[in-house]
Amino acid sequence: MARNDGIDRTSARNVDVPDKDIGNTQKHNEREKDSYRNPDIIPERLSYNVHFKKASASYTELFAQMESSGTISTRGLKPDAIHYGELIFDVNSAYFHNHGGYEFAKQFYAEAYQAAVKIVGGEQYILSAVMHADEINRAMSEALGQDVYHYHLHVVYVPVVGKQILWSKRCKDKALVGTVKETIMQVSRSKKWLSQPALDEAGNPVLQKNGKPVLKKSYSILQDDFYQHMRAAGYTDVERGERGSTEEHLTVTQFKVAQEQQRLEDVTAQIAQKEQTLDSAQAAVEKKQKELQFLQKQTKEQRTAALTVQEIRSMGKKTITGNITLTPSECSTLKDYAVNGILAKAENSRLEAKLQSAQKSAAVWKQRYESLKEQARPYLEAVKLAPEKVRAFLNAILTQTRETKQHDQSVRRKSQDMEL
Numbered sequence: 200m201a202r203n204d205g206i207d208r209t210s211a212r213n214v215d216v217p218d219k220d221i222g223n224t225q226k227h228n229e230r231e232k233d234s235y236r237n238p239d240i241i242p243e244r245l246s247y248n249v250h251f252k253k254a255s256a257s258y259t260e261l262f263a264q265m266e267s268s269g270t271i272s273t274r275g276l277k278p279d280a281i282h283y284g285e286l287i288f289d290v291n292s293a294y295f296h297n298h299g300g301y302e303f304a305k306q307f308y309a310e311a312y313q314a315a316v317k318i319v320g321g322e323q324y325i326l327s328a329v330m331h332a333d334e335i336n337r338a339m340s341e342a343l344g345q346d347v348y349h350y351h352l353h354v355v356y357v358p359v360v361g362k363q364i365l366w367s368k369r370c371k372d373k374a375l376v377g378t379v380k381e382t383i384m385q386v387s388r389s390k391k392w393l394s395q396p397a398l399d400e401a402g403n404p405v406l407q408k409n410g411k412p413v414l415k416k417s418y419s420i421l422q423d424d425f426y427q428h429m430r431a432a433g434y435t436d437v438e439r440g441e442r443g444s445t446e447e448h449l450t451v452t453q454f455k456v457a458q459e460q461q462r463l464e465d466v467t468a469q470i471a472q473k474e475q476t477l478d479s480a481q482a483a484v485e486k487k488q489k490e491l492q493f494l495q496k497q498t499k500e501q502r503t504a505a506l507t508v509q510e511i512r513s514m515g516k517k518t519i520t521g522n523i524t525l526t527p528s529e530c531s532t533l534k535d536y537a538v539n540g541i542l543a544k545a546e547n548s549r550l551e552a553k554l555q556s557a558q559k560s561a562a563v564w565k566q567r568y569e570s571l572k573e574q575a576r577p578y579l580e581a582v583k584l585a586p587e588k589v590r591a592f593l594n595a596i597l598t599q600t601r602e603t604k605q606h607d608q609s610v611r612r613k614s615q616d617m618e619l
Contacts, residue, residue, distance in 0.1 A: 207294035208440035211425035213418065215388060216283040216355070218259075224285060225258045228329055228353045237334070239349070244333035249305055251312040251352075254327040258283065258355060261326050270323055271359055272383040281388035283326075286315050286354040288425060290437060292336040296347050301332060304350035307434065314428035315354040318421065324384075328354045358391035359384040392417035480568040487561035494554045 216224050226232050230245050254261060262282060265271045273282070288311045295304045308330045316322045330352045339347040362385040366375040394414040397405040405413040426439040 206438050207291055207436065208438045209422070209426050209429060210287075210289040210440040211421050212287045212289075213392065213421055214285040214287065215281045216285050218282055221258050221283050224283075224355065225254070225327075228327060228331075228355065229254065230333075239334045239337060241333050241335055244348075247301065247332040249308070249330040249332065251309060251328040251330070252322065252325050253329075254355075258326050262357060265323075265357065270384065271357055272362075272385050274383065274385065276386060280386070282357065282386055284319075284356055284358045284388060284391075286318065286352075286356065286421075288315070288352040288354070292339055292347055292349045294437065295350050296339065296343075300348070301350070304332065305330065307429075308350065308352040310429065310432045310434070311352050311425070312354065313432075314425050315352075315356070317428065318424055319354075319356040320359060320384075324357045324359055326355045326357065328352065357386055358388045360387050360390040361385075362387075395420060476571050477568065480564055480571055483564045484561060484568055487557055487564060490557050491554065491561065494550055494557060497550055 227235075230248065256264070262271075266273060273280075288308065290307070295301075295307070312328050315328065316325065319325060330350060332348055332350055334349045334351075336347045336349045361382055363382050364380045366372075366378055366380045368376055370376050394416055396412040396414060399405050407413055422439055426437075429437060
């Protein structure tokens, strides 16, 4: 099974192609059809497909040419023997998208083609090798809001193994009997993909309980060969894949989910940051408002303590000569009022200046608060548009964050009140 961890993995598959299907394989790989059942094939992108080896004739004609030239031999094959094989090399679409797309895919599969040459035994046994770049990955395209393509490589080849032909007893030179007469490259799917003994870390065969060697399946060998070749070529950011898995499809889903999760985390973090900034701004505004109230109260008290005009005018009596006479008590009171008035005037001037400064500061904080509130609106709207489960998840996080911040804010306010 594919693993839900988002790791990029190589995929190598070997497909037997019966003679009756080779024509359809050619039409698909070479894009010779007028229409395709696969809706992901984009005809306008056919020119983007890359041939690392282009078939100079039909696959069957090339096979016949190879046989007639002695490059391959069908001697001793059964009528229903498999004559063709197809290697399909792949990595999940996200890998290529994250590394630049088309140009990176061409470089990667040019190296993958060299791996195929080694795997099949030589380029002369390859009929065609083409990288498809015209199939869109719809799930990932929808997730990212842009076209993302599924790059992969098809290599059609003839499976061959070296077979030694010995001199028979009918040979006139008896000394040659049993010796190698010639070595032919026999077409043989079964021998080409024989299972091999599994080896331990010391290079020794791994044995079963009955003493027989544990065999390593041919598809596992194929995966190893492809993976090791690509790692040796410098592609060290991919891991070995598994045969028959749904790695590609699950990875697309993983990619989409991962994108949404990352987007959610980003939104959550930004909302938390905005809320923290808003809380700080709000706290600053509230602090300034309290300072204003305190200053206003002080100003009022100072003004109340000062002499009023009426009180001053009511003191003293006018004599015949026009002078004002004060009683000792009124004189003492007037002196006290005069001193208090001078002090109050000085204190009022200081408090008025401080009040004006605080009002300006409060206005600045209020403006910042409104600006931050406006910046946070897209993130709050994004939360409203999120799916129910995501919204519930986000609300849980935000609720916990708010409760923590409200507690901190309450403690902060109490501390500020104590300072005031």
